[in-house]
Amino acid sequence: MRLLHLAQCDAGSLQLMARRDLPSNADTSASYELPGIALISRDGAAQLLMAPGESSDVERFPIRRAGKKTALRFAVGEPGRRGTIWRLWASRETDDVYLGSRHTAREAKMSLHQSGDWRFQIVDPERPKTVRLHDFEGTPDGRIIHRWARPKPNAVGWTHAVSIVLPAHHLVTIPDDGVRWDDVRWCPAPRPGAQVEFQVKIVSPDRGVVSYRELIESGGRLAVMDALQLASGDVAIVLALTVVTTEDEAAEIARYEEKARLGVPPATDFDRSPQLGPRHLVFGHDPDGRPRYYDLAFTVDPG
Numbered sequence: 001m002r003l004l005h006l007a008q009c010d011a012g013s014l015q016l017m018a019r020r021d022l023p024s025n026a027d028t029s030a031s032y033e034l035p036g037i038a039l040i041s042r043d044g045a046a047q048l049l050m051a052p053g054e055s056s057d058v059e060r061f062p063i064r065r066a067g068k069k070t071a072l073r074f075a076v077g078e079p080g081r082r083g084t085i086w087r088l089w090a091s092r093e094t095d096d097v098y099l100g101s102r103h104t105a106r107e108a109k110m111s112l113h114q115s116g117d118w119r120f121q122i123v124d125p126e127r128p129k130t131v132r133l134h135d136f137e138g139t140p141d142g143r144i145i146h147r148w149a150r151p152k153p154n155a156v157g158w159t160h161a162v163s164i165v166l167p168a169h170h171l172v173t174i175p176d177d178g179v180r181w182d183d184v185r186w187c188p189a190p191r192p193g194a195q196v197e198f199q200v201k202i203v204s205p206d207r208g209v210v211s212y213r214e215l216i217e218s219g220g221r222l223a224v225m226d227a228l229q230l231a232s233g234d235v236a237i238v239l240a241l242t243v244v245t246t247e248d249e250a251a252e253i254a255r256y257e258e259k260a261r262l263g264v265p266p267a268t269d270f271d272r273s274p275q276l277g278p279r280h281l282v283f284g285h286d287p288d289g290r291p292r293y294y295d296l297a298f299t300v301d302p303g
Contacts, residue, residue: 035212039205039235046229065229066090072226076166076196077189079181081173083166084279084295095230112161116150157207161200163292168194172297174277185225187240199239256282256294
């Protein structure tokens with residue numbers, strides 16, 4: 001487990017994509033295990049298909065191609081009471097995908113390289129002003145925080161890249177949160193005892209459907225935050241799963257909270273002003289070894 005401290009993140013607002021009718025020749029809809037999601041490609045353009053339920057029509061959404069000014073921005077909560085605002089972007093020429101805090105991505109980011117070399121790293125060791133590492137020894141080049149190989153896709157072409165979890169009680173008030181808020185997609189705040197898990201996936205279109213029936217039937221919520229079509233035609237997609245925090249994960253979060261509390265940097269080294277929205281990013285793993293990070297507040301709101 002490693003700990004990263006992030007300073008101020010920007011804020012923004014939800015932008016909904018317009019609905020388009022599903023063409024009659026889109027036979028993908030016939031194979032849905034509802035509710036489900038699929039990615040298809042038509043004339044080189046990726047599209048997202050969503051079937052909310054058996055009584056609902058399949059909806060189709062266009063997906064933007066990666067390029068300049070196409071970064072995805074997403075967060076939990078609302079301006080003034082939120083978690084970290086995340087920024088995901090991709091190369092126009094390759095399938096390299098990047099993810100970081102909107103305010104600190106120039107200092108530390110995740111790099112999902114097309115080569116399969118995936119990592120979280122310091123971008124410039126000489127530059128960090130708003131990022132501080134706790135108990136960080138680094139690698140021989142002094143920059144890599146965490147490194148892993150791209151896993152194999154599942155049977156329908158979905159590759160899990162990373163999860164970022166925000167527990168409900170780590171959604172905190174940021175006084176005078178005057179940062180930009182008009183370009184962020186917001187996931188509603190989870191109720192007490194629940195959490196939002198952002199999942200970043202890399203998907204090969206036209207391979208089949210992913211069903212979320214079990215999640216929905218168990219009382220969870222699923223939202224597609226946004227997606228980008230990569231150079232190869234594959235798609236980087238961000239999902240938000242809202243679920244009740246299990247007892248085991250609550251115990252794990254409590255352990256991370258204690259680790260974070262003990263690792264709070266001194267005010268002389270790191271600006272902890274509440275209006276800057278400082279956060280901890282704690283590095284953990286799913287039971288199967290996949291990266292799972294926890295977005296924790298420096299100070300939890302009372303009550």
